[in-house]
Amino acid sequence: MPSLNLGILAHVDAGKTSLTERLLHTAGVIDEIGSVDDGSTRTDSLALERRRGITIKAAVVSFPLDGVTVNLIDTPGHPDFIAEVERVLGVLDGAVLVVSAVEGVQPQTRVLMRTLRRLRIPTLIFVNKLDRRGADPDRTLRDIAARLTPDVVRMTGADRLGGREARAEPYAGDRPGFADRLVDLLSGHDDRLLADYVADETAVPYARLRAELAAQTGRSLVHPVFAGSAVTGAGVDALMAGIRELLPATEGDPGGPLSGEVFKIERGPAGEKIAYVRIASGTLRTRDRVTVHSGGGDRPPDGARAPGGQDTGTVTAISVFEHGGDLPRAAVEAGRIGKLRGLTGVRIGDVIGEVIGDISGEVPGKPGKRRAERHFAPPTLETVVTARRPADRGALHTALTQLAEQDPLIGLRRDETRQEIAVSLYGEVQKEVIQATLADEYGVEVDFRETTTIHIERPAGTGAAFEVKEKDGNPFLATVGLRIEPAAVGSGVEFRREVELGSLPYSFLTAVEETVTETLRQGLHGWQVTDCLVTMTHAGYNARQSHAHAVFDKSMSSTSGDFRQLTPLVLMDALRKAGTGVYEPMHRFRLEIPAELLGTLLPALTRLRAVPHTPAVSGDRYLLAGDIPAARVHDLEQRLPTLTRGEGVLESAFHHYQPVTGPVPERARTDHNPLHRKEYLLAVQRRLTGLGQGG
Incomplete structure (x- = not known):
């Protein structure tokens, strides 16, 4: 049976979980529609989701639709939980982006639509909440065309707005002007269609327009816009028909390679x-x-x-x-x-x-790590988590490790010396959720220290170092030479070798490469080092040695452990010679404010170290874009209602890193500190004495 993996995405409170419930009810798989307010929805199954009335974890639920199995994935709308959306994108065949007819296009809506278009995921738009006071689908459609994409076409009309009698009727081919609008939209991506229509309008029947609409929607060129109410069910039948007709179902090969x-x-x-x-x-x-x-x-x-x-x-x-x-x-x-x-x-x-295609790429939120393409901005905040009861420290580590398994953008840094664990975050709401989850699911009460900003380091120049086995105080049976140099912004960490492939056993080469990545988690100032090229320039080892009775002698034979333990010393020596610059994350903000308040707002932005661009006029309002340090975004959010009498609208998202001005921020190290040779060697020796050297 064909299947369609369908994502439901939206800004928080736009009504996507309510829409999920309505779709399930319309499809006949649930008898009663759950309520977000009552905590009775099918997809918000976590106790914390039910209490807060928001989606925290992506949830999957399935229903049949005209011979197609639709796997519907409800995703969080709050930006603090963007990681849940991140991991779902790779499995989607199509999406429904929900926009409120009252609030219109909101900040997270823009982030989501940009990503869906970039990834070419076929997307329908559903304008929800026609039953709410203040609903204005015409204004919302203009907002969508101006702020999301102009390649949209309205598929339903709406009347009796603002109450439970609100209706949404699908447009038919005989509706005046509808076919013309389809031609205008579709011909922008199909010259032949335009030529045929100009030559003879009858050569482009409505059936051809619908087929072309489905084809262009499937290629993510255009985005049909439906309207209705998830609460009352108005317009949902038309949306269901659109999902079946316009989004591409897939039929994989059950007999193919797994x-x-x-x-x-x-x-x-x-x-x-x-x-x-x-x-x-x-x-x-x-x-x-x-x-x-x-x-x-x-x-x-x-x-x-x-x-x-x-x-x-x-x-x-x-x-x-x-x-x-x-x-x-x-x-x-x-x-x-x-x-x-x-x-x-x-x-x-x-x-x-089997791996089909390339699964390489930069890991979201982990500069220098490799994985699937990053779709959203990395987390830029960090906080230390401490157990209220000292006896819970071990349980806290176990719990956070399991949470990190479920959310790979929760980066954990464990400091054994200070017995502390730091986690990376998108925002303060995520911190509250982690705290409640640890208490509810693991019985661990925790506190958080002040949230700080995550910086990165980049090499300032080129540096090289090498150490030869059994010479100049090198206690390891390994020769390693490394050169580190700057690379393109956003390239992460690339490892190359100048040594011949056969000059070193593959396991030793792998040990060096993995240790390079691990070591660069903490640079000269304690921040992760990224956007660099590391080249292995020297290599040497002792072949496996045995005594007369064929007993392996570790003291005479190189092991992977020798290379893992030597590499940090060589790499950090090279990095010290290259030097590093520390960079802070910057957000690109977009402010919409009453025109008369611009003079009041600009000094406040300057105090927050924001750099505004030239404002643009839109009626009686100003649109002001600019850059602001990530560390000051929360302050701006808190002050904006007062500064703009509650009329300011703010969008903000990570945009780039820029060099730190003023004192360079330092981050406490959590490793054995290969920048201090004696301290590092003593720590390694203590570890080897207690555990024995691994190969």
């Missing part, structure tokens, strides 16, 4: 790991032993599998999303979404079975 992508991880009642996988090809059955390829990202907390590596595991149970729930099944086929148990080492972004 390949699927993990886009969500959760824990079951017994703490077992459950992986949500979209199967792109083949069929996966219970008890199958499968290969799991790392999609990149951070090394797992236990260090079991390095980025780019692979593992194997046995699938012990499968659930497939059908008819509003997930049902136990013996297999999951191409095009479907399944929940898999038994893959204990699996992580978000991993590929099950």
